[in-house]
Amino acid sequence: MKNWIKAAAAAAVGIALSASAASAAWDKVVVATEGAYPPFNFVDKDGNLQGFDVDFTKELCKTAGVECEIVAQDWDGIIPGLLAKKFDAIIAQMSITEERKRSIDFTNYYCTTPAVFVGKDGMKIEAYKDGKVMEDALDGMVIGVQRSTTHANFLEDNFPNAEIRMYDTQDNALLDLTAGRIDATLADSGVLLEWVNSDAGKGYSFVSDTFAPVEWFGEGAGIGIRKEDQDLKELFNKALAEMLANGSYEKLNKKYFETINLHPR
Amino acid sequence: MFEDLIYVLGKYHSWLIQGLGLTLQLLLISVIFGSALAIPLAICRTSKKVWVQAVPFSFIYVFRGTPLIAQLFMMYYGVGQLIANIDGIQDSWMWSYLRDPYWYCLFTFVLNTAAYVAEIMRGGINNVPSGEIEAARACGMTPATTYRRIIFPRMWQIIWPAYTNDVIFTLKATSLASTVTMMELTGAARKIVARTALPYEAFISAGIIYLIIVYVLTFGFKGVEKYLRRNEVRQANKKPSVKIGAQA
Numbered sequence: 001m002k003n004w005i006k007a008a009a010a011a012a013v014g015i016a017l018s019a020s021a022a023s024a025a026w027d028k029v030v031v032a033t034e035g036a037y038p039p040f041n042f043v044d045k046d047g048n049l050q051g052f053d054v055d056f057t058k059e060l061c062k063t064a065g066v067e068c069e070i071v072a073q074d075w076d077g078i079i080p081g082l083l084a085k086k087f088d089a090i091i092a093q094m095s096i097t098e099e100r101k102r103s104i105d106f107t108n109y110y111c112t113t114p115a116v117f118v119g120k121d122g123m124k125i126e127a128y129k130d131g132k133v134m135e136d137a138l139d140g141m142v143i144g145v146q147r148s149t150t151h152a153n154f155l156e157d158n159f160p161n162a163e164i165r166m167y168d169t170q171d172n173a174l175l176d177l178t179a180g181r182i183d184a185t186l187a188d189s190g191v192l193l194e195w196v197n198s199d200a201g202k203g204y205s206f207v208s209d210t211f212a213p214v215e216w217f218g219e220g221a222g223i224g225i226r227k228e229d230q231d232l233k234e235l236f237n238k239a240l241a242e243m244l245a246n247g248s249y250e251k252l253n254k255k256y257f258e259t260i261n262l263h264p265r
Numbered sequence: 266m267f268e269d270l271i272y273v274l275g276k277y278h279s280w281l282i283q284g285l286g287l288t289l290q291l292l293l294i295s296v297i298f299g300s301a302l303a304i305p306l307a308i309c310r311t312s313k314k315v316w317v318q319a320v321p322f323s324f325i326y327v328f329r330g331t332p333l334i335a336q337l338f339m340m341y342y343g344v345g346q347l348i349a350n351i352d353g354i355q356d357s358w359m360w361s362y363l364r365d366p367y368w369y370c371l372f373t374f375v376l377n378t379a380a381y382v383a384e385i386m387r388g389g390i391n392n393v394p395s396g397e398i399e400a401a402r403a404c405g406m407t408p409a410t411t412y413r414r415i416i417f418p419r420m421w422q423i424i425w426p427a428y429t430n431d432v433i434f435t436l437k438a439t440s441l442a443s444t445v446t447m448m449e450l451t452g453a454a455r456k457i458v459a460r461t462a463l464p465y466e467a468f469i470s471a472g473i474i475y476l477i478i479v480y481v482l483t484f485g486f487k488g489v490e491k492y493l494r495r496n497e498v499r500q501a502n503k504k505p506s507v508k509i510g511a512q513a
Contacts, residue, residue: 144446147455147456147459148455148456148458148459149459152459153459153460166443166446166448166452167446168444172342175342175346176342179346179349179350179364180349180355180360180364181349181364181366
């Protein structure tokens with residue numbers, strides 16, 4: 001019996017030691033990004049990696065107290081590269097999905113482009129407020145949305161009294177919006193922001209708050225890490241929480257997107 | 266596979282039924298109005314005067330010569346946008362119709378069907394035995410009466426199999442309506458795929474419904490064909506009875 005306790009104690013010490021050894025091993029982390037997804041990550045004309053993801057990574061590593069090297073990696077090879085230990089983390093707007101979770105692990109989500117309604121200037125739609133769906137907010141309206149998207153599901157499941165038109169592409173929905181054949185469209189705010197600011201979108205603007213409830217739009221993008229590196233996951237999660245608390249995340253968010261909240265939950 | 270099929274049908278059958286309703290509606294209206302419009306087109310097309318022929322010829326040429334999906338987009342996004350830009354139109358009572366994709370779809374399908382059917386009818390009219398027309402003239406029938414009593418009945422007899430084929434073609438063409446936001450049968454299936462990620466189950470369900478429609482259509486059209494050819498059948502039945510009589 002005593003032997004058994006001894007063995008357990010020795011094992012516990014061993015685990016504690018190896019854990020501290022591992023965290024000590026993370027004074028340098030190699031982070032991969034795609035470098036082809038502006039404004040989140042891209043290569044500028046001098047050949048340097050730029051974008052929200054890159055700035056976020058620098059800030060995250062500073063907060064976590066680790067030295068980081070950022071490398072570019074083609075999208076197709078980004079998960080294999082992580083598993084082959086070419087780098088230790090992926091910060092490249094990678095959505096957290098069940099399928100990817102089979103091979104790699106993710107931190108908490110660090111970014112999501114929430115959904116937003118776009119309509120004529122001066123309009124106001126409050127379909128999602130204080131974490132609740134306002135089921136009568138769209139009554140009698142004609143709303144356009146791209147087929148086969150989470151946005152389409154959200155509209156169809158929650159607003160029985162609205163007419164939902166499903167388009168093949170978001171561009172066609174926007175065409176019909178300018179023709180006045182639909183009253184508003186719901187889509188990814190990152191996509192719509194570009195359109196609203198373009199000539200084609202003159203007279204139209206965001207007419208709702210941005211929102212991204214998990215049950216409809218998924219968890220968002222997380223930092224991809226190897227399954228065995230649970231200590232790195234903890235390290236990043238802690239640093240992320242700190243960034244959100246001390247306002248440095250918000251500052252970065254504002255730098256890239258004035259009107260879109262990238263971390264709404 | 267079967268479990269998934271039962272799941273799809275159990276949960277989303279109401280979408281398929283709604284889609285079926287819209288598909289049948291589009292088909293019925295396209296065929297009826299398309300065929301009605303095809304009659305004057307076909308008559309003009311058989312005229313010997315070039316100026317009478319010109320309009321139906323160019324109409325038929327354009328609608329048979331371009332893809333239906335291009336026509337649909339042209340009508341919905343092209344004509345639709347032009348109409349939307351007319352001053353004051355968005356405030357008028359007509360706007361609730363003009364903003365609706367339904368009417369653009371129907372209009373395109375009717376014109377497209379008219380073009381194809383008119384061409385089939387032209388063939389039918391040209392193939393009415395000239396002896397019968399001459400006989401009618403000799404009896405003192407006016408051209409209108411000749412059409413009513415001789416040419417049209419004969420034409421329907423001749424074109425019926427091709428016409429049946431065209432109706433089935435129109436049925437399938439209605440599936441394009443989902444590209445301009447109309448949720449007919451194919452649109453419903455695509456919506457189910459988006460929800461369930463079960464493409465086979467959804468499209469097989471829709472496919473089976475199409476097959477059933479085609480089966481009912483061919484059955485009905487076969488019945489009409491029998492009716493149209495009742496004289497030939499009567500004559501065909503007579504011949505052997507005469508032979509048997511001769512042998513006896």
